[in-house]
Amino acid sequence: MRRPTRDTAESYRKITRRGLIIGGGMSAIVGTLALRMRYLQVEQADQFRLLADENRINIRLIPPTRGRIFDRNGTTVAENVPSYRITMVREEAGDVEEVIARLSKLVTLDPEELDRARRDLERLRGDTPVTLADRVSWEDISRIAVNTPALPGVTPDVGLSRRYPQGEAYAHLVGYVGPVSDRDLERIDAPDALLLIPRFQIGKIGLEARQEELLRGEAGTKRVEVNAAGRVMRELERQEGTSGKDIQISIDNNLQTYCHARLAGESAAAVVVDCESGDLLASASAPSFDPNLFVRGISVANYNALLENEYRPLPNKAVQGIYPPGSTFKMVVALAALEAGELDLTETVYCPGHLEVSNRRFHCWKRAGHGNVDLHRSLRESCDVFYYDMALRVGIEKISEMARKLGIGIEHELPLTSVASGLAPTKEWKLINRSAEWVIGDSVNAAIGQGFVLASPLQLAIMSARIATGREVKPRVIKSIDGVEQPSGVGDTLGINENHLREVRKAMFAVSNDRRGTAYSSRIIEDAFRMAGKTGTSQVRNISSGERATGVRRNEDLPWRQRDHALFVDFAPMDNPKVAVAVVVEHGGGGSTAAAPIARDITLQALYGEDPPLAAYPSKDRGRIKTQQEQLRQYSPGPTGDESDRA
Template sequence: MRRPPKDTEESARRITRRGLVLGAGMLGFMGVLSARMRYMQVDQAEEFRLLAEENRINIRLIPPARGLIFDRTGTPIAENVQNYRIVIVREDAGDLEETFARLRALVPLSDDDVERAMREIKRRSPFVPVTIADQLAWEDVAEVAVNAPALPGVTPEVGLTRHYPLTDDFAHVVGYVGPVSDYDLSKLENPDPLLQIPKFQIGKVGLEAKREDQLRGSAGTKRIEVNAGGRVMRELSRQEGQKGADLQLTIDHGLQNFVNARLVGESAASVVMDVTSGDVLAIASAPSFDPNLFVRGISVKDYRTLTEDDHRPLADKSVQGTYPPGSTFKMVTALAAHEAGVVTAGETIYCGGYKKLGTRRFHCWKRGGHGYVDLNDSLMRSCDVYYYELAERVGIEKISEMARKLGIGIRHDLPMSAVAEGLAPTKAWKQARRQESWMVGDSLNASIGQGFVLASPLQLALMAARIATGEGIHPRLVKSIDSVEQPVVTDGPLDLSPTTLSQVRKAMYNVSNSRRGTAYRSRLLPDEFKLAGKTGTSQVRSVVVDNKNVPWEQRDHALFVCFAPYHDPKIAVSVVVEHGGGGSKAAAPVARDIVARALHGDIPPLDIFPSGVRAEVEEKFNAMPLRREDGFAKPSDRA
């Protein structure tokens, strides 16, 4: 039946309304979809581009070149050498076992190498490169590079590693670097991302550790493109890091080598210091060791050899070792007493071989005594009783105050490991440390450098330097940083009587140049070499023993301090020979030879030594293991 026109019109209107609603809905949906597409393609284009690039582009850190270390003449002490290595990135490597199997067919890798690398890979983030092998030959690296398509995630690299060309001469001063350990990271609150790079080297001891922040530098970055298999396709961009600062030390490598060679065979230490600037010209501890052994991880065998040596090669005796200074401390007691006015330079005190205090006798080293002695005789002949008397008059507080004024009992700011403070004891110190009252006998022992008094070879050299000049200089080890000269630090004049200082210096001169002086045999003849010094012997046992008849480790320590030349002081020297016996026999000849070498600038001529010791000196010099490349000539080489 035919629909009425009215119904047809109504139906058409309904269809039109529905079409409009549906069309509006479709248009709205298309609008939303368009807006979303615009948002994703335009507004968020950069974010999605980066997400896409991360599937094929990696950003890696570039380790900076470590700063170099030179001696005062510009000779390299610590340098960087090329190191060929192979690294792997776990997230790019796929099947690790298969990758390692293929790699072992190309380069020599032991089971231990693979096991160590696997442990390291598991410990590190999947995107951090892990070193599989280093110190490889160029042929091995080239083999890996050629076979790179079959080694996903494996990359050959050329890096830098630390090298110490002068080996044991600077081991205790410069120290050494080594791979970052978990212990190293645990000590840092916000570790540098560089430290996360496996086998990245940082300073472990010595100057390398103390100046780590300056020497390390800052990392660079590189963007590399990798394919789906993890193989590096190309380097897209690179931003180099900041190289570490170069340090120049105050030490002279030629003199340092001589001092080390002169101490061979001993357990000993010596320090040579410029008396006007405080520059440390040489600072040696014997025996030494080759720091290159530690750079890539020392073997158990080598480490055991070092730790089981009774001469303790790993210990830096020059700054870490503290010893009773023995009679080298008598200048401190003399200056304290004379400055306090409790004695005059010309006043004599009788030495009958001992001083009685209550029921106890404090003996002089010379059992028969020295008779009447004044300041000059007491230092020249090293009379103990004279200083017992001074100590009873002036007291420990004044003595310790003078010791600190001369640099003993103070930890000096030198960038070396475990610099010792030494000890200038006081009544308060003993009460606090031992819960005991100070006794007069303690003062008597301290007056001759025994008892509680302790000093390092560095402090003894500084004491001699301050006595020589009357200036409060401080030791300096770093001469310049990136060619910027570092300041010389001084407290100015020591506020000591010039007359008293002059009298002490004169007495020290007579120690070495008067026939009755304890170091007369170790004198030098020309005026430009004449030294002023003081011998010392410190007991290691409470009972006096004959050093010839006891084991080495029970013998007394031998000490000597001096400055030279006497009329125009330039250097101060300290020598400590552990268990060497007497200072005049074991330490003074060493100091004499060091003074001669330091002032002459080379192996000194034999005619500056007394005729009676020339043959002995020549034999010693010819036997010394000096570096011939430094241009040194032994006496036997000369025409």
């Protein structure tokens, strides 16, 4: 049956209305989506572009090249050399242990180094390269490169590592670098991001440590594109960092090497100071060690060998070691007495071999005594009683004041670790540190450099330089930084009466050049280079009254650790001082027999700049010196008396 026209029209109207409603709704939805898309794609485009970049681009640090270190003449002391290493990225490796097992079949992996790498792989971010093996050969690198498909996450790499071409000669002074440890990070409030790079090297001791920020430089950056697994696809941008600054030190390499060679076989230290500038020309501590062993982490066996060596190769005896200065301290007491007006150059003190003080007998090294002695003879023959008497007149306060003026008992400003301040004691010091009153016997002991008085070889060398010049010579070890000369240590006048200094210098000259001088056997024959010096011997054990009654045991008859320390200080030439030298030989016995010959040889080497002619030595020594020079020429540093000697 045919539907009426009116019904058909009504149906069309309903359909059209519904279509419009649905169409409008769909249009609204599409419009909303379009607006949202416009908002995301146009207005928020920068934000989403940044998020996308953060997901696919990594920014990695580029370690800077560490600054080099040279001696005063340009000889390389510390340098950077290419070092091949094998690294692993945990995210790329998958099964880390399986990959390591495959790798170990191709190259030899050090167990200790591998344990450290495993710890780093566990605690660091998955995209951080961790060193599995360092300083591998080119052959090892080639094998890794050929087998790369079987070693996911493993990459052969090349970087720079520290090397010390002079070996042991600078181990204590320059120090060494090593991988950053947790202890290093704990000491730093806000560690540089560089320090968080696995196995990044920083200075551990010496100049390397004290000048770390200067030598380290600033890191560069590179932007690399990575895939979803973190594998680097390409490098997008690189910004190089700033290399560390090069440092030129004041040390003369030839003299430094000679000092180490001359001290071989001893537990000793030697310091040479330029009297004009204060430059340290040499600072040697023996025995030494190879700093290159520490760069990549020293083995337990090697480290224990250093710790167990009774000659103590690890401490820097030249600046860190402190010793009773013995008779080398007598110049301090003499100048204190002269400046205080307590000593006249013409007066004498009688020495019967001892002095009674507060019911105690203080002995002179010469049992029979020296008789009547004046200032010159007291230093020339090292009479103890003369200085006991001076101490009673002057008092410890003025003696210690003079000691500090001459450089003892103060910490000299040097960019080295563990620079000792020594000790010039006072009454207040003893009350605070020993909870006891100062007694007169303390002053008597201090008069001959015993008791509480302590000094380092560096301080003794500075003392000699100040006596020689009358100026406050200050030690300098950094000569220039990136070619810029650093302030010298010339220093102002000490304010000590020049006549008093002149008399002390004359007496020191007699020590080495008068037949009755305690160092006459170690004199310099060459007139232009004659030296002024002073022997010293410091006791390390108490001598009982019973032993004195039967005769004091000779040093050579005692165990090594009970023998006296031997010391010698000097400056030369007498009329125009160029260098000041201090030598300490631990448990060496007598200053005149153990320390003076070494100091004389070092002094001549410093003045000539090469092996001195045999004519500069006493005729009786020339045969021995010739043999010694021949032996020392072949030397490469490695880890390796009668009663008057007591003066």
